[in-house]
Amino acid sequence: MSTSDEVLVSVRGLKTYYSIRGNFLDRLIGRTGAAVRAVDDVTLELRKGEVLGLVGESGSGKTTLGRTLLGLVPATAGTVEFEGQDITRLSEHDRRLLRRRMQIVFQDPHASLNPAMTVAQAVGHPLEIHGLARDRDDIRARVADALERVGLAPAEQFLDKFPSDLSGGQKQRAVIARAIILNPVLLVADEPVSMLDMSVRAKILELMLALKRDFDLTYLYITHDLATAKFFCDRIAIMYLGRIVEIGPSEAIYADPKHPYTQALLRAIPEPDPRRTIPRDLPRGEVPDASRPPLGCSFHPRCPKAFEVCGWESRDLKELLERRWVGLDEAGFEAERAAVGPIEELDVPKTHLRLAAHGGAHGADLRGILDRARAADPAEPFWTGLRKMQDSNGALELDWHDPVEPRLLPSGSVQVECHLYDEAALAEAAQRRQSGIPE
Amino acid sequence: MATAAVRLQRRTVGVRRALAPIADARGMARAMLWTGAGLTLVFVLLAIFAPILSPYSFDAYQSGGHRFAQLAHPSHSHLLGTTVQSTDVLSRIVWGAQTELEVVGLALAFGLVIGVPLGLLSGYFGGPLDRGAVLFMDAMFAFPPLLLAIVIAFLLGGSVNSGVLVAAFAITVTYVPQYFRVVRNHVISVREEPYVEAARALGAKPFTILRRYVFFNVVQNVPVIATLNAADAVLTLTALGFLGYGVQPSQGAEWGYDVSRAVSDAASGIWWTGLFPGLAIVLLVTGLTLLGEGLNETINPVLRRRRIARVDFAAPSLEPRSEILEP
């Protein structure tokens, strides 16, 4: 691979928040609702000539990061330097000029071409926008070249067709032709093959690799699919809830995934080999709401290896109780629920909670429920985070260890944001364990 | 290098494609479309060739020094009879067609020129401009259209001389909010399409995006609304005429005015002065409505029904391609 050490894009402390509209009253009095932290303090570098894979599930912020990088979405904080220019501070006009250098290919080929433009008009439009062609015939000739280059040959057959006349793969080729006609140096490819059939994906990926060689392109390959990323990328960045949790050379990450989330992603891929099955100990639950991320490490509620310092709190107790109640019979559930009362009160993140007993129950009854839950699943990581449980006058007081914010730290040839690889956090956890749980 | 003909063909490929569904229309949609188009065309021809087709001028009460009879029965010399003012009913209907189409045509043109761009800008840029425009248009929408038209006609009547222009403005004001609304709402959904974001990523300026990417995908329903509005506008214009706020009798023939004059005739058994202008109104409105509904069914993809052919399992199997087996 022709990766050099020259940095093409440098992202520092980038944050992109979306404010979600509040309810009617909020809007009336001009108050904005909570913010979704789509990209939450990301720092990374894209070297010239490399393919960086940005991998994550939906809601991980990978698409927003790609768009912020191109200046299509305004950054909330931080900088994005492209060839030495901070694009977050450029004027709209200067940013438009930069479009010649950076382009994007979208996920849905059926929606990324204007249905009212022919292929010739669509692919040639960038030349028109930037005034790079002499006349119509010049545009047409250069469009024909670009189409042949992406495999839509003979070009004459496609020039005057409308997108609705093309198959998905052909549309995606046309979209790629439109992206490369300006001779960009950076191409952001946002899930370029995920909507295509299996037998077509390889062709589009091969095309992209060939274009990269011929045009000396640098790719940011955004995907949820670790299998294509493994084949396609020089380096991989794994995103979870707006943060990069692991980044490093592809070989290192696939050979020895460090972050429990990366490990889970890799093990969850259904492989076309019936001799291997997906393990049963996969992370539970789904990606949480990015407007109310968990305390500490965002992944801790789903993490099988979480421990004292990962950020345990009241919402984790709610999930624990709900998981417990799934397995109980109706009478058992009703009794426990009556004692706990409205479980929605646990939705406010707290590391100190006074859980009031309801329906004539006492603090001791609540303790009984938790003790039974613990006996049923003593290996549950949640229990490592519980520092103190104390009956107090019709309630149960619960204290969790204070969260330690995870940091992206080097570990071998990769960087990983996980307390398991942070000596300081491990030491802190060991110390807290030493002090014990004063029952 | 391409010849001019080839280039023209290339440039009009979009237009030809847009018209394709009309040629493909089938069944009820086709019947409505063509009946409506036929009826409308009759009135358009009447309007254009009024000077040739009409036996007399719209306000003529005499010909060659010979004064017409008052309220004459339909006869050879006056095919549809004459009115109480001795004018020829047929001539008034033919010239009336010209007035109706002039006013409606102008009103549509004004409405489109104001409503569509405003809807495009408001929908695409959003923000305070959008909120203000929506509020204003909704306020206009809340008025009963006829009342609004009367108020405008009354206000403009003093300063603008041409009755046709006054009527056209009065009708325009009632329809601008409709175009605005339809276009704006459609723009808001198109604005979120990936191809619009792709255009931004290509470095296109907002106005280029509006012109090349948004406009063509939004205007498709406009012909439908415009045609349906035209039918409605005919009714509004004739209502204005009936009430005496429309085109003044000295400036042109107008069917609504004629009907209002004929109200008193009907009681004394004189049917032709009211029936024929009334029929003209009904036929033109029906024609435009059918045309609009027909267009709606052919252009609107939600309503457009796929042509379904019967499945024949016994259909001949495929042609064998045997060239490979031959030695």
Next chain:
Amino acid sequence: MTAVLDVRDLRVWYGTARGSVRAVDRVSLEIAGGSVLGLVGESGCGKSTLGRGILGLLPEGARADGEVLYKGRNLITMSQRELRRLRGPELGLIFQEPMTRLNPLLRIEDHFKETLEQHESKLTGKEVRRRSLDTLARMGIPPTRFRQYPHEFSGGMRQRIMIALALVLHPSLLVADEPTTSLDVIVEAQILRILADLKENFDTALLLITHNLGIVAEACDRVAVMYAGQIAEEGPARDVFADPKHPYTRELLRSTISLDTKALHSIPGAPPNLVSPPSGCHFHPRCPDVMRICPVKDPIETRPEPDRRVLCWLHGPESEIPDGGTVPAERERIAVAEEA
């Protein structure tokens, strides 16, 4: 095990202006009680039409013939009323987009109430509640969320609810059309677990329609590979994956990108237009092993192993192949333009 569903020679064609679309063309299938059959193929090969055709859910303009025997009764000749009564308590369907199938104005509780009251009107309110909560619990949905609205659930939870809604009536056959396509990989794996465990928990046979060979390998007992409206190959999933008999199956497996992929591979050309599919074997223009007979004569289904079926001249029957028919032929040249 006896077959819950026995499809024989099923054809489902759509009428269009350009001619009939042969979406399903003489398909035969069997699904044994409590087993999972995977139906794989690329988009436009007719797999969704087959799944819906089995349940009698055909779009306007479509016609079906052949036999779909469900517990011995032919669903094709059954009246719409009878079919409606079967759907739910006997035949269930799970769709790709769970959100669009849940009524946003109804609580989860009401969805279950409605379903159960419609088909099992004898149940008391308490029994309805117990049955619903029990089914939801098996899908991992806590009882505390029974009275919430669909929008309060995540995508994976909604799909679990949809599966629970289908299973609460204890159908004998469930058709799942791309049930995990809109879900993330970890959630997909969770749902696949649930589907694969159906037979242990509910004794329901499952027809799992997917384009993802990995999902078949994960969750299915048997697999049917569909190409251009026909079943190209059918057999136990393990055997088919280990030793594909049909060149299409083999090429599809090779072009799937997995963690083990060392080099990219693709099948030239694109799936054919089903109005006028290629003559003879529909796959012959794309087949690397094409022989002289392939474009000339429709292939005949053979059983290369007792439990497997394949529709390809490579496996005979020899008696039907004329002299020189097995001589390799040159694959027709496919312009890139024709490729998808």
